[in-house]
Amino acid sequence: MGTENRRQREREARETLFIEKAHELIRSEGLLALQMSRLAAACEYATGTLYQHFNSKEDLLAAVATRTTRQRAEVFRRIPRLPLGTRSRMLAMVLADIDFAQTNPDYYRLTQFVTTEVVWASTSEVRRDELLEAAQPISEAVTAIVSEARANQDLPLAQELGEEEMGLGPWALNTGMQTLANAQGLLDAYDIHRPYEHLIRHTHALLTGWRWEPRIDPDEPSVVRAETERVRAVLREYIPEANP
Amino acid sequence: MGTENRRQREREARETLFIEKAHELIRSEGLLALQMSRLAAACEYATGTLYQHFNSKEDLLAAVATRTTRQRAEVFRRIPRLPLGTRSRMLAMVLADIDFAQTNPDYYRLTQFVTTEVVWASTSEVRRDELLEAAQPISEAVTAIVSEARANQDLPLAQELGEEEMGLGPWALNTGMQTLANAQGLLDAYDIHRPYEHLIRHTHALLTGWRWEPRIDPDEPSVVRAETERVRAVLREYIPEANP
DNA sequence: CATGGGATTTGAACGGGGTTCAAATCTTGG
DNA sequence: CCAAGATTTGAACCCCGTTCAAATCCCATG
Incomplete structure (x- = not known):
């Protein structure tokens, strides 16, 4: 089923978007200022959608850390x-x-x-x-x-x-x-x-x-x-x- | 003014009480479970009184860390x-x-x-x-x-x-x-x-x-x-x- | 092309807890 | 004993993070 495949890819792309945008927001405004609703808005999605990917804010932060750790590990x-x-x-x-x-x-x-x-x-x-x-x-x-x-x-x-x-x-x-x-x-x-x-x-x-x-x-x-x-x-x- | 002196001492005693009780609660229930209102109740004071001493929860935590650091430094x-x-x-x-x-x-x-x-x-x-x-x-x-x-x-x-x-x-x-x-x-x-x-x-x-x-x-x-x-x-x- | 039902998305409402502040209480000087 | 100032109180406020019922979308089927 090709559809399934594409949807899966889109889902992953969206997760990456969330993670990257979160990282960007942290970089520019600090960890303190990161809010789930604002992150969602910045990505043009509803707050609830974020929770399809991360079951808490901490989870999201862990995902951001993981992404950067992978880059670090690559070196x-x-x-x-x-x-x-x-x-x-x-x-x-x-x-x-x-x-x-x-x-x-x-x-x-x-x-x-x-x-x-x-x-x-x-x-x-x-x-x-x-x-x-x-x-x-x-x-x-x-x-x-x-x-x-x-x-x-x-x-x-x-x-x-x-x-x-x-x-x-x-x-x-x-x-x-x-x-x-x-x-x-x-x-x-x-x-x-x-x-x-x-x-x-x-x-x-x-x-x-x-x-x-x-x-x-x-x-x-x-x-x-x-x-x-x-x-x-x-x-x-x-x-x-x-x-x- | 002797009164002033006594009030000052009482104030310090209360601060110590707050800090020690907070430490005790952290020890027994974990950092996550510490709540300002519960701490105040445990000390038999109102929540607002806590804020006479610490202007935020983070401030209180810093005070707890300071107290323990002093003990550590003593050694x-x-x-x-x-x-x-x-x-x-x-x-x-x-x-x-x-x-x-x-x-x-x-x-x-x-x-x-x-x-x-x-x-x-x-x-x-x-x-x-x-x-x-x-x-x-x-x-x-x-x-x-x-x-x-x-x-x-x-x-x-x-x-x-x-x-x-x-x-x-x-x-x-x-x-x-x-x-x-x-x-x-x-x-x-x-x-x-x-x-x-x-x-x-x-x-x-x-x-x-x-x-x-x-x-x-x-x-x-x-x-x-x-x-x-x-x-x-x-x-x-x-x-x-x-x-x- | 229309349709229906499952999957997904939405965002307003909820809830928990840190913080505030007006009212109550206490303290003190006269 | 009183009045004015200082202190204490705790209910109300507000800010998020999180949830969930309704709206929307998707797509298989006739």
Whole structure:
């Protein structure tokens, strides 16, 4: 039945419209100002139609976060294939993500809000799974690089730590820095500026602490800067969308 | 005017009552279930009275977070004086905080929610400043230890990095791990368990990467475990409230 | 081309809960 | 003891998010 098929496609197109418009509204007016009725109006549909797609506002927000996470994951998916050593590829992820955070300033805030228990609890199981699934490639990319590093002996074969658990460190460091950087006035209060530069240096410290070769001393600014520049150049060449 | 004085004290007592009761309700029924009218009723006051103290619900939540942050800071304030090397005291902070997170399971969630832009934007300037101020001793404690470590040569004298910026690494790592650990089902989805154990190991990696002496290889589980136990014992002895 | 019934869309009405504010109550100075 | 100011009260208000009965659309069928 061709009709069925077309209707399905139209339905999906409409869902995409809702999600994109919502993202646009969030970007321009902030998360606070987003109202279901206004979103519907902006898309030229009735409020009720929105609820054919999302069973709550939180659900919609989760869908927006999922969409952007997929874009983010796309960049990560390609990093393992860059012509760089394993350690530099690990750094490439951090750099790509710093760029992503800067071109999508609301993304981390939105994700943080959505994964907050209060909100998370009012999203549907399906949406939650979709968001987790969208992030999967990121974890896979990290895991792949850690595996390769161990195979190469760039990284000692740890006795107990799984690949995912190894990747958890940079992941947590990154997440934490994003959280701190996003909390209005927090870092300013401690007179800390350029959090992302510190993220890079602390990432080097972390990797060096795990004896990930070739080791880079986080305390040598010129070496760190040179490595950052080198990796950025490769990123620019092979993944121009992530223009760091 | 003695009367003025007493009224002021009574007012403060009432504010404390509101904050404590709110915390209690959050603990028992969750953040979602907290309602201004029910809180007022539970304290045997009218709803309007609440608004004499907090100019919005978000303001109240910020106040609750501030109160708990002060308790958390109290533990941190005492750590610099523990009879341990600088590096072990740094670890002591992480351990104390892991314990704090476990005895106050809602604290991180609440803080995360409050510092989310959407909520943060609807709190009053005063409350925001109070929350930042409450956290100040934590940063001071970290700074003090970093300073001492440099003075001792436990930590190389970095050219560019301020003490606060040095402490930013463990701080971000810690914050990030708490965020990840709190996102329902996230770590499970990647088959990662016992996040706090990993936090400890990654913290060692980070400190070792900065060449903080005496270096500990994060990849030697027995050494890591012994150090954890040693520091925990000191914590138990000197700061029993933080019973790790 | 007309028709009817199921599917979809609509948007006004509903409901819950945060916030307000006029009336009630209390406090205090004379 | 009274009056005026300060404080407290809680019902009413209002702003959304959500629902659902009515309107509209779609399309298979005769």
